[in-house]
Amino acid sequence: MDYFWTKLKKKRKNPKNRVLRDALTSGRAELVWVNYNPGPTGPAIFGSTHEFCHSGYSWHKWCSNSSHSSGKYGSPLAFTKTANAALLPAQVTPDASLNRILKDLLDSAHNLPKLSHGNIAPINLTLNELRKETQELLRNEKFNGNYTKAHYLLSKSGVNASEIESDLEALPAKGEESAVATTGEKHTRTTNLAPEGDDIENYFIAKKDETILNAIEQSLASALRDFDKFISLSVSIDWKVRKDVLKKQLGIPVSTKISKEDLAKSFTWKKALPEANRLLAPMASSKASTHSTKQVSRDKFESNARVVYTLNEHRLENRAFSVFSNFEELCKTSVDSKSKQMGEIWRVLAELCDEKSAKISQEQLFSEQYQKPRVEKLLKKRIVQNAKSVLEQQFFNYMDEIYTKDEKKPQAYLPATNINKVLYFIHKVITKNNGSTLMEKTLNYNGVPIWALVYYLLRSGLYPEAVELTLANAEAFNKFDKNFPIYMSHFAQSGCIGLPSELHERISADFQQTFQFISEDAPEFDPYKYAVYKIIGKCDLVRRNLPRALNLSIEDWLWFHLLILNEFGASSASDLLYENYTLENLQRKVVLLGPQQFNASSNHPVYAKTLVMLGLYELAVQYVYENIYECDAVHLAIALNYYGLLNLARISSNELLVIENDTPQINMSRLVGSYTRTFKISDPKVAAQYLILICLSRGGKNNDESAKCHEALRELILVSREFGLLLGELSPEGDKIPGILERQRSLINLPDISSFYHQITERSAQRCEEEGRFFDAIRLYQLCQDYDTVVALLNKFLSELLSMTELSKPLLTGNTFRTPEGTLQPTETSENNLILLSRRLTGVFDRNSFILGKISPKEREILSYLLPIVDIRELFVRKDWQER
Template sequence: MNGDKGPTLASLSSQDVGSKDSGKIFGNLIETSRNLPTTSSELGTILLSVNEIKKRAHELREKSKPKRDHTRAHYLLAGSGLAIQDVESSLKALKSRKLIEQNVISRDSDSDLDTYLRTKKDENILSSIERSLASAAKDFDNFVNQNFNLDWEQRKEEVRENFGILVKRRKGDRLLAKDGADASPPTWGETGRAILDGESRLNVNENFTTRTKFENYAKIINSFNNARQTEVEFPLAKEITESLTRSANAVNRQLPEAWKILEHARESNDVVNKSKEFLEAQFLEYVDNLYRKNSSEGLPTNVNKVKSFIDHKLKNPNNTWKYGNLTIVNGVPIWAFIFYLLRAGLAQDALEVAIANKLSFKKVEQSFLTYFKAYVSSVDRKLPNEFVTRLHTEYNQHIKNALDGDPFRLAVYKIIGRCDLTRKNISSITLSIEDWIWIHIMLIKENNSSDYPLYEKYDLTDFQTIVTSYGASVFNGSYIIVLMLSGLYELAVQNAMTINEIDAVHLAIALAHYNKLKISTYGKDTLSELISTNEGKTELNFAKLLGNYTKSFKFSDPRIAVEYLILINLGGNKDAANVCHEALRELVLETKEFTILLGKVNRDGTRIPGVIEERQSLLSLSDEKDFLHKITEQAARRADEDGRVYDSLLLYQLADEYDIVIRIVNKLLSDLLSNTDLAQPLLNTDDNNETSPVLIAKKLINVYVNNLEIAQKIHSKNKEICILLLKVVDIRRSYYTQNWHETLEMIEEIDLIPLVDEASSRRRAQEFSNLGPEITKNIPKLLIITMTCVSKIIKALNHSEYQSSAKTQQVEALKRLGKNCMIYAGMIQYRMPRETYSILINLEVGL
């Protein structure tokens, strides 16, 4: 020891110690303590509560309690020069400064023991909460990472597909719906054409006039569909023509005429003959009206009516003829007379007039009567081939270039013999547009032989080319009529759109009904243009036309929208049917008018069909039930994705997916129970069967259980969960009305909370995860209800005036019940909201 270089206890004299402040010794101790392990030490930190430190300090003091006999200390310190009285004085100084605790906790004190136990329990709770939060945070991070990656993969695949990049799928890859059923992703139409999102700006509700026209047409279309469904003939063209005639609204002249043309030609696709007949009948009607307005001499025969027409139209006010080279016989221009009789479709009368006046014909005209007889007697009003060459020769030599020739004679020769087809117009005669069309139609000859020279060929296609080359400006507000008479129905609809879209749409409907339209084939890109050309033929996109029109009232009148969209299938081919079905899907999903379109479910579970189901016979369905099921299920999925739970409930019922319905109701009911405060009622006075999960569940369980066919489609576990949740509803009602005993009995009956013994509590805790999320999320509130009931009953018993052993036993039984409940709660505490266990502990302490 003497060899040590540093100062030692022996080197310190008692004088040195006594001369220093007693605090200096402990200052050295503090300085030395800095060498102890810190938080950066590998030893870690010491986590002791205040009470634990107090306890250990007390134990240390008991073990090292100083004795008054300092003999051994005297020997130890004898050579050090440290006086024992100085040590005692230092200890007294420390006590005076309260650096050493004077009052220690007695291990036998009841109050201290309660404090210790309570504090220990709080520490356990806090520690459990910290571990639970750490675990939850870790689980959440894992969940986010997994789902983010999955979502990204899905989005990447969708983007690749949208850009036309083929994605190789593993065999068997399928999208599982939320309910676990095997299902493909909902596609709202096979091609995604958005049929109801066209560019039309029509608003049928814009004003009273437009709305009235819309409603009048809608009534006719409804009647038309009714007739189609019952397979009864319906005069669509006649109905609309009469409607336009009765209408007080201003209607463009072309549209009523277009309907008359269609009505006349509805039963035949022979454009040439039907247009000829219409023009001749129209002219004769005009002649008849003119005759009636003017008092004319003679009997009202067709011949006399035409003669009267000639007098009014070909004479000047001074009673002279407008054409100077007319051949006048008995005061009548004979060639004009024959011409207009032919124009009125009176060929036989024209022949009789020619025979009666044959002596007036010039020498070069003597053979005309032979040609004319052959022409009139032919079935197709065409000159037989044996007379064609002779008539053409006479026409070219004597008629065509005659300076003083009658212009109507040239017209008659040209019509009968189809002469000089390189010049089809007759410029020397003033003709109306209808006259011009009639002459061209008279010159048309279909099925020309290949032996015919090119200049003698003139068919309907040639005439149509002339019409389209002239365009609308040439025909002075009669272009639609010209197009209809020349068989260019698609262009007629297109031009009618520029006048009035509503009228044009219905013209197209009638044309499609009578098989007059060439309708586009429906591929992925054909909904972009209303009119297109395919292999030289003009085609109308009928689906686009109806989709554009329906867009204007699909929200205000979805029932009427169905009536129009089913007309897409007028053609009856597979493509049209598919597009029709697609349009109906769009209508259902966009308007969300599920009750109107798809139907509803009565209180007794019976279905009332919607308008689509009512019209299903017009939809060319291979499997009617399958289509309605698919369209309803797709609508249900969309409603579910959009968060419209009550809509999805209705739709899944209509789709006969009763098990999904029960699962949705279970979730609604479970959420209501778990999210509603215990101090609040589950049912309000304004709740009804359409919005209250409780009332919905009661109604459905009542209907489904009593209907064997439906009950068989529901999984027994889902049905049991619904019934159990409804029992929890009854428990909540009883608890809200403070019927503690009844509530406790009902809780015991459902057998979710273990109340018997500790073993049952442990078993229930192990089975907790098997209960299903709808039940487990309501266990915390059931525990609170149970402990509250126990607490309230014990409190009432303790405050009762009488004392008995039975009361004591009852209180003890209730406490055991509460203890079992708390054992169960302690084992599942990490699966409950953090505040639930604190509430339960407070209730337990108060027992």
């Protein structure tokens, strides 16, 4: 390229060359190829001249007899493509013409001349260095002074060389400083390398330019090395795929078939780019979650933020806090379906953790039981019991509401006992919706459908009433059901877990004897009796369903499956695997059915609530994030993590849900960090309260989450620049007033102040220093009380300022601006000028013995020299020679 432009400059008079040069300079043409052995009709690589020009290219040749010709290699050819020619496509398919071009290119490459002096290193010297080297060569050059042949030549022409030499030596010396001797050692030229007289200023200018160029060269070399290192660490290239692609383009057959996906995967980043890996950046979201990430109302945002702040304050004082109940209260003010869903979820979780009776802190209450490869059986039993209780209470409230609303109830359903409420529900709802046929198929005793009554008492959670009913009406059961009151009593006493082994065998035998040979459509089939035996005895678990005649709702279906789980009772270990029914089986069944089955009613979707009731908390967070609101998903994850009911991702990912060893895990740090993206600048105090909760897992003892929390807080500090609010203020005397993070440092696993300074403040200062934010770096070093580094930075910045500023330019301009009130204020202050900042800090440090004790004598001495130099520079620029 350099040679090509040299030839253009040498052939400036040729009008064709000038047209080509103008086209290249203006961007209307581009250099395509330079060849040193052209054929008579153009370069062979592109075919004939006609074919080449027809494709939009033109070629130009310089005459070989030019004084600037390239010698034996011929004259260079420059080929350009004009702007109006058809552009080549970005990606070319390997057709015949392209294969021929690539083959010709390879052949031409093999025919290139080999330079014999190719091992000679290039010259990388400045002009001054070249001048010095030349003068040294002249000094060392030896002249033997033997001019015999020249004397003979001159004597033939009648010239006496000896006489001429004598005459020349007799001439008076003139301009000795530039004279050159003519014989022997006098041929050596001497040039004074040191600057003399008026050349001093030029010498310094040259030296400065040389220093700047050297610095630029070093900086470029360093940047090149850093870039190569970054590429080697960050980029992964599959050279085998790239090699096969090149072979295919050259027409060489390859055994493997390369798709576009394989070609794209052959060049990948080993790790995410720095911008994509930041914790406070938006998280990758699917199409389903796009609407959920919309901003909520300001009232809801502030209400949630107050709950989070109160949670952190209670944690700081190690006091109990009902986090689920507080979030439930916030949902009561909204009437939309999504808020109702979240309200039910909060209620389920509040009941699980028994928040109403909590007197001490319940932080990480279940972490030891839940955050394991397999959840402990005791916690699973608690989850099942809680879900069953919630469903039963919900059904009883629904039944009680129907009973209360009707003020004209028949006297048969009075007084308002629980049994009368159930009987009225059967009369008002079940009989009305299903007709009298259903009640005729069940056992009626004195006009009371016994099995239906027992079933709905169980469904309402009224187990004592069910036991009382069966014992009081024992004569109602025939000879096949005479043991049922015993079954019922033991079932209620076990907490609905199951019957002892002996009773389980007896009830299973009774069940088989009654229903083994009766189909569901038979007239004598009693659906309520079948359901009661199925629930109490957990009989025939191969068929895990109830008769269609009962017309179960989603809640009824879930309640039934919770009751027939047999992994917690004495008879849980069955010899037949297909008769074992565990919580994991039910969880897989619900996930397999999916939200479409549980959200059949748009007015009352229950999939999220079902996931929570079954202990699928990670999937619940994901579903709420994608289908309800991001805000609700964040607070659900925070509350679950507070109690230790959330598995957190240990690997770095930009996805919300990570599956590791078949265990779903939530990317808590990215979820919370992404949520703060909308208010990390406007409300950094609120953002800090959320980011602190990243360190919540295992009471702050999770090292991975602690590191992510610290990283997120440092990013918040650098982005918001609210150093005083987050880290603390500095008084005029140099004393420090703690900020929010320093006061709450125990919540982020940094109880020691020196650890807090090192992990948060000092590392933030180092990041500012790397990014060139000098004023921020100095202030942050002050906040972590690293005063020696503060003075060292001031010395460094002042030195650079003095060395890089022209002598004729002032360091302080003294400019002012007019405020809206009409007063004049200086544009340069200690907030934006290093000199004024240095002077102010020097005064502060000198008045504080504590700070002086932390500054090394060497740094103090350097600063004491630099500031007077600044003053001298200012006097020099103003030409104030009298000032001392």
